[in-house]
Amino acid sequence: MTVEILTVFAILGVTIALFVSDRLRLDVVALLALLALALTGLVTPVEAAAGFGDTTLLLIAALFVVGEGLMQTGVAAALGRWLGRIAGTSERRILAAMLLLVAPMSAFISSTGAVAIMLPVVVTLAHRSGISPSRLLIPLAYGALIGGMLTLIGTPPNLIASEALVGAGREPLAFFGVTPLGMLALVALLLALVAGGTRLIPERVAPMSSATEDQEALSARDLLISYGVRGTLARLRVTPASPLVGASLAECGLPQRYGALVFASHPWSPERQAPGAARPARADTRIAVGDLLDVQLSNGSSERLVNELALAPIDLGSKSKLASELLILEVALTPRSHYIGRSIRQLAIRREFGVSVLGIQRLGQNLTNDPMAEPLRFGDTMLVIGAAQALAPLVRDQRYYNDFIVAAVPTALARQDERLSPRAPVAIVLTLAMLVIMAAGWLSAMVAALLTAVALVLTGCVRLNDLYQRMSWESLILIGAMLPMATALNKTGGTALIATGLVDALGNYGPLALLIGIFFLTAIFSQFISNTATAVLMMPIALASAAQINIAPEPLIVTAAIAASAAFATPIASPVNTLVLKAGGYRFADYARVGIPLQVVVLLICVFVVPWLFPF
Structure with a gap:
């Protein structure tokens, strides 16, 4: 040789x-x-x-x-x-x-x-x-x-x-x-x-008997448990004494100071009897008195956050499904995803889609060691949450093989315009x-x-x-x-x-x-x-x-x-x-x-x- x-x-x-x-x-x-x-x-x-x-x-x-x-x-x-x-x-x-x-x-x-x-x-x-x-x-x-x-x-x-x-x-x-x-x-x-x-x-x-909205809510709860984030979600109301009033989410620095991620907000002024529709939580979102904030908390941060920032915990309620307008999706990265090799912190997912990532799994196992800093790989799955109006374009644009795919599309998002393009006969x-x-x-x-x-x-x-x-x-x-x-x-x-x-x-x-x-x-x-x-x-x-x-x-x-x-x-x-x-x-x-x-x-x-x- x-x-x-x-x-x-x-x-x-x-x-x-x-x-x-x-x-x-x-x-x-x-x-x-x-x-x-x-x-x-x-x-x-x-x-x-x-x-x-x-x-x-x-x-x-x-x-x-x-x-x-x-x-x-x-x-x-x-x-x-x-x-x-x-x-x-x-x-x-x-x-x-x-x-x-x-x-x-x-x-x-x-x-x-x-x-x-x-x-x-x-x-x-x-x-x-x-x-x-x-x-x-x-x-x-x-x-x-x-x-x-x-x-x-x-x-x-x-x-x-x-x-x-x-x-x-x-x-x-x-x-x-x-x-x-x-x-x-x-x-x-x-x-x-x-x-x-x-x-x-x-x-x-486990099989489902049909894809009803109640069963989809159950599936969402199962996903929260699977990703280990079920007990980390909370809803907090902003009181008049809160130092957050008038500040943007970027100016509040909640992730850095308290390990808290705001993934949606609901306007609820003192004059109104019920909160308004959920809004995507973006960096420039301004906080007002009475707003409800849907938050993912790190371990042990809840009490300190509530006490120091004068926030009032609100019971999520078994029938609220977090919020009627909020939806949870599990998405998987495709082989050609531009997100591969980059971490959630490096990506502009919230700015681009108005949704937040709650957790990441790799080959079915939760990433627990600062998952938001972990470079993503093909096949990784992410649990994302956001308002229906923010998730709709994500499903429409990403569903058919771009950066990630959605395994199960909720009923609320499935009723979309799915007509063929006028150029479809030419392609055929x-x-x-x-x-x-x-x-x-x-x-x-x-x-x-x-x-x-x-x-x-x-x-x-x-x-x-x-x-x-x-x-x-x-x-x-x-x-x-x-x-x-x-x-x-x-x-x-x-x-x-x-x-x-x-x-x-x-x-x-x-x-x-x-x-x-x-x-x-x-x-x-x-x-x-x-x-x-x-x-x-x-x-x-x-x-x-x-x-x-x-x-x-x-x-x-x-x-x-x-x-x-x-x-x-x-x-x-x-x-x-x-x-x-x-x-x-x-x-x-x-x-x-x-x-x-x-x-x-x-x-x-x-x-x-x-x-x-x-x-x-």
Whole structure:
């Protein structure tokens, strides 16, 4: 083993360890690996930059724009509402309708975007039907992952596989080349769940009989208890003797002096018999005599605050729900959230939305050590509270995959204008035209996608300002920076060494044994690092393994792509798994209980069907 091979293996090992540790963003880790390869001379500067001009990268970027067009014009959201109308209240019927909708959606837009759109719809359906959301959300995530196996453009591993074949002098994968594999996996999942496979999924979240306002209030109280803030909320009335009279909330300095956060105020002058409607608590909100202040208190600060500032405690009352106009939401950060890496104190959430954050959970556990100073991570959930008029735009603008998503939308906010954009027909026609062109092979997939992306922008279906903010830069940089790793493995002989090890261990048992080995190795990687990075690493190994035993590379390449997308066994295996983690109340082992049997099914599909579709 040469020094160059040892060096590239060391860089690869550190890269995988950093991916698994989640201490740095994936794109930052990939850039560090790229720099390490360039500084050690394993790749030239031209080779280091080649990944960012790769056709796969351009195709994925263009397809993201197409997906944005369907979301910004309301087409994707309309499909979700259609599910709510046809699914009924039967668990089996909801499961079947949900899978048959989310899988085709994921075949053409990102699986993460599809789950973010469908999550509030499915949770609402579960509550309306008296079903635990836990029974539906893991199937939702798995259906989206399998949906990516239905078309060439459904998931990055398929595109990377096709590009690897082209680089080896073979024909690219057809647009529907992998569709039979995805269809069989989807049918297997559907049959298993409808036949009672949901028994493997524990009911971590109690079902509701219907989503009435009283039950929503109960759910809000449960959320307060879950986040450990139920006993920290108080309502205080400002007396004439209070030094707060006439001051703004910013001038009062209540968080600094007393650890008290005012999240709403109600005007209540002495001449009025009842308080007015709740107002968002902003930094410039002025306090007047008689105002009611809804406050979150730190431990032990209540008595001192009341005594020193001449405030009168008011009983919240069991029927007040804090205030009739106040609502509590639980929101989860998305993979592309601009809030990731920043703390609540650094963000302008109150100024931007007029709401306050009461607590933060990470993987279902409360952050207790100064949570407002903790940098946020993907999958973190926040408990926010505010007036209905402040939360309405938050739900409308953020619900469909921006910085965060709302798992369950209260009835008071659900009755919003949900009409399709006038440009929706244009987005549908352009997307269908792109699919026809790709399927017929009239243009390359990259050119067809770029043409459609530009047309969507020019026709106003996609707003450029929103697009640049929401583009999946992390994924694009990850792919562009990891592709030179495959180049370095090939140049140094590292790929050949790994392939030789696989062939020596399994080659004597025939190509099917090698296919199984490729599946297992890829599946293990994909549970802990992104499916995109896994595909970039595995495609050269699959090509080299096929060359060593003189078989066609297509069966191993396709198997590696399918195995990379079969990220079912852990909550960190895919962003869609993480998105449903808190809403379903799942534990780490819940994914393995359902995901590992499903991976075995996908393996069997690869063993029996891949050689038939793609002969050795």
